[in-house]
Amino acid sequence: MQISRTTLAVLVVWLAAVAAWLVVAKPDMKTVQILAGEMAPATMSADGELPQRPPADADWRPLDQRVLAGWRDPYWLRWRSTAPAVQGGADRALRFSLRGASRLYWNGRPLAGNGIVGRTVAEERPGRLDIVRVLPPSAGAGTDELVVLASSQHQGLRLLSADAFAVVAPAELLYGQAMLPWLIAAFATGALAAAYLYFLAVQRGRRRRPGARLLLALCAVGLALPMVEGWRALVGYAYPWHGPRLFVLLGLHMAAAMLLPAYLARHFGLSVPMGVRIAYPATLVAVAAFMPGFDARSAAVLLLSLLASAGLLLRVQGAQEERGPILALVLAGALAMAVAHSAFLDGPYFLLLAILMGFLLLRHAAHLRALDRHNAKLREERAQLSLQLLQRGIHPHWLMNTLTCLQELIEQAPPRASRLVESLAEQFDRLRDSSTRQSVSLEDELALCRSHLDIVGLASDHPLSLQVEADDTRLSLPPGILHAQIENALTHAGTGACAQHPFRLRVRRDNDRWTLELRSARGSAPHRGRGTGTRYIEASLATAYPDGWRFVQGVDGADWCGRIELTCAS
Template sequence: MKIKHIIFQFVFIALFFGAMLISYGSVSMPGEEEFPSIVLGDFEVSREDKRVFSAAPFQSGNWVTLSDFDYDTDQPVNWLRAEIDVPVGMLEQPRPLAITIYSTVASVIYINGKQVGSNGVPSQTSAGEQPGRVHRIFPLRVDALHEGKNIISVRFSAHGFGEKWSFLKPELEVVAIIMPLEEKGHVAFEDYLPFLMMTGSIFTAAVFFLMGAFIRRKVDAEIWLAPMFALAWVELLLGILATLYSYPYSYHILWLYLWYVCRIYAGVFLFRFVANRLDITVVRPWAYTWILPALLLITPVVFNDFSIEFGLFLSTVLYTLLAIIAALYAARKKHPYGKLVLLVLLLFSTGFFFEQDIYLSNYYYYYMSALSVVLFVLQAIAFEHKRREAFEISLLSERLELELLKSHLQPHFIMNTLSALAEWIRENPDVGVKMIHALASEFRILREIAGEQSIPLFREIELCNVHLELMSYRKDVKFRLETSVQDGEALVPPAIFHTLIENAMTHTRFKKDVGPFRLEQHQFAEGGLQYELIAPSGEPLKRKVTTGGIGLSYVRARMKDVWGESYLFDDGMSHTGNWTTTIKLETKRQ
């Protein structure tokens, strides 16, 4: 068992890393590193709208760094500028170059004072502005760039900010990359192919876990994986949508907010899955499911300075951390899967420590994809395990039924009973008739209950009484059962007390004036239940028992079948010298 566990964990880790490596190997980021690029932070801004800025030397004019800049509709048209370094050799390539702009503005782009293109039309008035698209590619003339430092300047307005989704404060974004034109087209396909593959595996995972619960008609921890993967899938679709369709920038904030919603709830479901899988009762689940997400979602609306991209970062970290804490707690409580889940979660978040921006927008999906593959494998193993278990249970219950019936068809039972009956008929036919009735009753009850998994306690008592009556005639000793029972409807596995009584009779010699068997049921306030079967005192037979133990193994198998592991079984000689069997149930299972 231990070895199996270790091998299992090893295979699991190997799978995880394998999936990760495949993801990393097949994906490379669009060439920010390889090609000259500038991001928003590299720009300086001027609030004046002077056309001369396009051609002005870099030092001239009244420029401020972007951190001081606050877009203002009273001063709608502004300028950005930055230096971009074109490496030696880039211009010598025969392929034409292009500049790619990712932005949330309407803009005209200049390089070294010459206009290279316009993305929408910036304007002093809202009505005059034509919004730019979120990404555009402008081919460059051969003489547009020279080696070394080039100046990129952007004249822009962003009226769309205050209009469509006014409850959200948009985020100003301008990114420019210079790369060969055909390279861009080529890279785009290669870049997003792995995304398409990930989309496939994540979508399959969502459907798989949803249908799994549906087919099994049972809601378990895995059900939370369905919405988690579904949301990751929606995120990927949003990403693919933005790549394939360059929508007007005013929609970008909505796009970003949808992404944010998905990420928050993916986190919620991840946490719920981990907690449920590890049998942790979450205190105030609504706080994690509704209140915290609501706070996260309202924050960018209420506080305009709160960036949604920071929100993405925050929510991802927050819920992964909650899941890790839950796993840590379970691992400390020695839950069988505690360490495993903790390990996976830690692996899941390793990428975060390398490159946070890329983790949030890229690695996150590789991990999701790797996770889906790993969970498929685990689930397949679990299904196989469950199928086998169900098969074994059905075999077991058939075997138990047979065993109970067989014990009464055994010659020892039936032939001794008939021999005793023959003698009674000679000696006292009235007793013989009573004995026949007791035997008939015992067989009738046995036939009815043998196939059941559990029966009401009163039925079991009925069986014990009729058996004791029969044994009284057989041994010519007056056996009887006294009971102290509060809940006669409580379910017990069939014939367990009956078997225990039979066992006691085999191992003890009772005198003519034998006392009663006692069956006591105690209910605890906490909901636990205890049964105690006390045999009358007698002389224990000192004998080498070679065929014994069958009765006890029957009782144990029956109890396991009904109560699983949630019972305690104990038997032994009490201080009063009575053989006592105690069965304690942790919770009352009905």
């Protein structure tokens, strides 16, 4: 399969963003000191006060994140470096993460604490989830040691892992370089926000294309995701907020997993079986509910979304310029997730989402601009055809014949002559009004048709009728589309045949879908259905309902049948 330039450009942009993210996010491991952790329950003193240092006989055990996640009462944590300390080593900082309040001691010297450790919920003041502390220089050549007295009384949600860790690194790395990946995320988010605003500006006042609301919702998720993801790294929060933030992230991932395939199916007009519509969200809910670990749940949900989207795109016929880049991105994302696992969630995923959303929004806006140009052309054509129909309605030959009949009726049947004059005045008034309006109600259109039939019937002495079967007539139509069909029938089938075979209009509504079926005399003209009237009907419908109309006409048994199908909000 040949790769288009657009596909290649989109892939290069995403790969470049991911590569930049990985370069700035990966620390220099030669300067990072990982500490080995231990844990032990804290024993209260005889007076019930919190201890100041761990006892010599403390029950130290290797740090078990799953066990620690369940501890609430005060406990001790201890980390020791795996390499000898550098005497006098300066400009070092500690990054410490723990869901709890804590007192910190570095080589026996106290550091600034984090919250207030307490024996009860009332005593404890929650600490922040992540803190950074500048470390004093090491005094000897031994190993560095961090001792922490902590409590986790405010854990509202029970999580599988405590995710407690301590890292020592140059202060520049912990304070400065940790922010660099989020500059890339901020750039991607800003580009997505700009595309979002551009899309809103372009579509204002225009008829929405299929899937527009789904795309807007997906874009909102794409904007919210890096903000919630970056909340911890950029702003920080007290540890009781960690559980709710994880649920919000999972909810955003679920929303993205639902919206992306739904938008693609709607945008490309793909039919999805009802069984799949039920099974897919049920699978997502089951994965989110029963898989262990938030990262595993989110990764599984997003992988399912990317695979489902790829499956839908493979069914699309044509539209390669738009389909190709989207398919390449979702396949690249699925491959990257299979390789990087949960690390994909920390940056590459919302970079993928931002680039994908930006592309979709700009393509959608391009569709709207193209549609505007097409509609402008249709409006111009419709204006010309409307003028032709207006001229046809007062065509000298037709008007001369009608006036000749009127002169005869004045002498022979004055009451009919009076009715004919009234019908002519009403017809001209309605034609003038219709030619200046974009749409008319179905009742007004039917009144125009009946007025025309009255004139023809009075002039020819062949009564003509229009029978209407409609449960709901609350519909607006482009002016003249039924009138044009009736004129065509009178021209091609003849007044006598139309008098013997009355016009019959049936109007049906199914939710937002309307069907108007007009039956008339069949006639024998070989070129019927290819004239000015038909072109006027099609141009009017295309202008009023760009993506939601269909007009077919032809012989149906003894009838000539014109069928209009509309999809509209009314």
